[in-house]
Amino acid sequence: MKKAAARHHSETVFTRAELSGARKLNAVLDLLPRYHTGRRWNAKAAQAAICTLQRLSPDRLFRRSRTIGRTIVVNGRRIGLRLILPDGVRRGLYIHFHGGAWVMGNARLDDGITQPIARECRMLVAGVDFHNAIDDRLDVAVGDCKAAAEWLVDHLATLEVERVILGGESSGAHLAAEALLHLRASGKAKPVVGFISMCGAFNLGGSESLRQSTGRSLLIDAPSALRNLERLTPSLSGREAQGPLFADLSGLPPALLIAGALDPIVDDSLSMFRRWQSQSNNADYVVFPEAPHGFNRLPTKLAARANGLVKMRMSQVLDGSTAAGGN
Template sequence: MTLLYDERDIGEAERFNRVLRLLPRYHTDRRMNARVIQAILRAWETLPRLSRRSDVDIEERSIDRDGRTLRLRLVIPRQRPAGIYLTFHGGAWVMGTPRFDDPINSRIAAECRALVISVDHHLAVDDRLDLAIEDARRAAEWAAAEAAAEFGAERIVAGGESSGAHLAALALLHLRALCPDRLAGAVLFYGAYDMAGTPGLRRSSSRSLLIDGQAAYRNLLRLTSQLTEEQRRDPRLSPLFADLSGMPPALFVAGEMDPVFEDSLRMAERWNEANGNAEFLPVPRGAHGFNRLPLSMARKTNAHARQRIRHWLECGLSAS
């Protein structure tokens, strides 16, 4: 366990949480909520950018296959990339946009010399979670083949937040079958890895901060409504139950007040049982999405994640 936080960090988070308790909780199972927020995000995407880092370039790419188009947002460092960071945005599988992650991804690209590939996957407001998973695998294949060839970047780290961490874990499992020697690491923030819902999520409170815990559980059931309990835990859907042997070093991060905290805890335990190379970082007083909040512990956590990505990619350069 890594100790990053001091009493001042925890005190600041406690004070901030008092404010969060006054705010309404987001219900991830309500599709109208997702449609409204997504419309706002897409409208925001059309606005001109007021500023952009001078040490990275940003490009849009598309993958066309089987009549479907997958959009990718590339954040490219000005230096030759040391490797690839394949990342998936959060949003309960039903909303979100790669452009919203530009500030975080641009820092990763610049400081870690990483070609960042941010995936604009299918949004399952139609409850077609299978299409989002298919997009994660297609993006992984493109990163391992076309992106590696174009940018000369071989080693791959995958990451994501919330639902994006789930998709990143499935993408890594897919890449393990394709190019196991090129997997460098995983950075997974507060993901959901059991699509039937862990006991911790099932007993979570509707008064959990920022998101309604019981609504998050209902969202899992809605996304898998045609499946039995056993089918929801199929390793192709729930990475918590996959064979995790041969996986790269991983950093799992979750706030201790997050309804899906147990997912990260159990995933790190299983990862270590298989490989012995997982770091679990529990964040005291951390809510779901805490690393996006104006908190010192958020800055420290994000910096720690960047340090891990940089180290894993630089190890690949020194080995070559």
């Protein structure tokens, strides 16, 4: 058995089967070319391929009757929402921000992650289709996410929910954190009972682990990821140009931050955990060994373990907030 450090002095235990399966897949991934997030032409090509495949396989072909697309208009901007309805009474709302290095992807691409959350946690899921900053306008993407989160919180009664969890993967975790900070600044964070991050990016200046990584990191080229940040951050100002790691993190809801030990931005999650824990005293951090960036999407037992941990934490948070509120 092998162990990896988690919150405080507790430990998460991983089985030989989990680690062996991950190592075997990593050996295959090591033979594949890395994705260069700093190149805009490949983001455009990838996004075009995603949209084409999704048009050729509409929801109705998969009998996704519990999925609804909706467009909201906030301050003159149209923002898409992908709503996934659970069966029965809705226990809460999960506002999800997809990954994709801020420049590609959409809410539907995360169905493999969000559909099980809706089904097993009995939560209404709202995936946000924000502006993909292929034009380097990260400020527009951040603005969309803030506006969408605020709109959803303002319409909780209509959505038939009372409690909210925010979260996302990679760049989506950064956007979720900025949305949460915006809700707090607007005095609308009271319904938020939890925050979830998977391989989150919180230091827009580039964490130490990212700066020390090479092009041999699995799946993504680390130097290109750093160049991507350098292209995006000039559109932001003040603290936001540095990232949520440098924000006031006091008074925030409980957070779960999951990272992969082989991820070039593993330090982002560790640093965010430490600051969240020191200022709000309610953060958990779990690092998965043999896990690259975005490992929760891979066909491994480690991925299933990580996704299961997220769903378990969501249920625990909802159970705890219900007991505290006496509902």
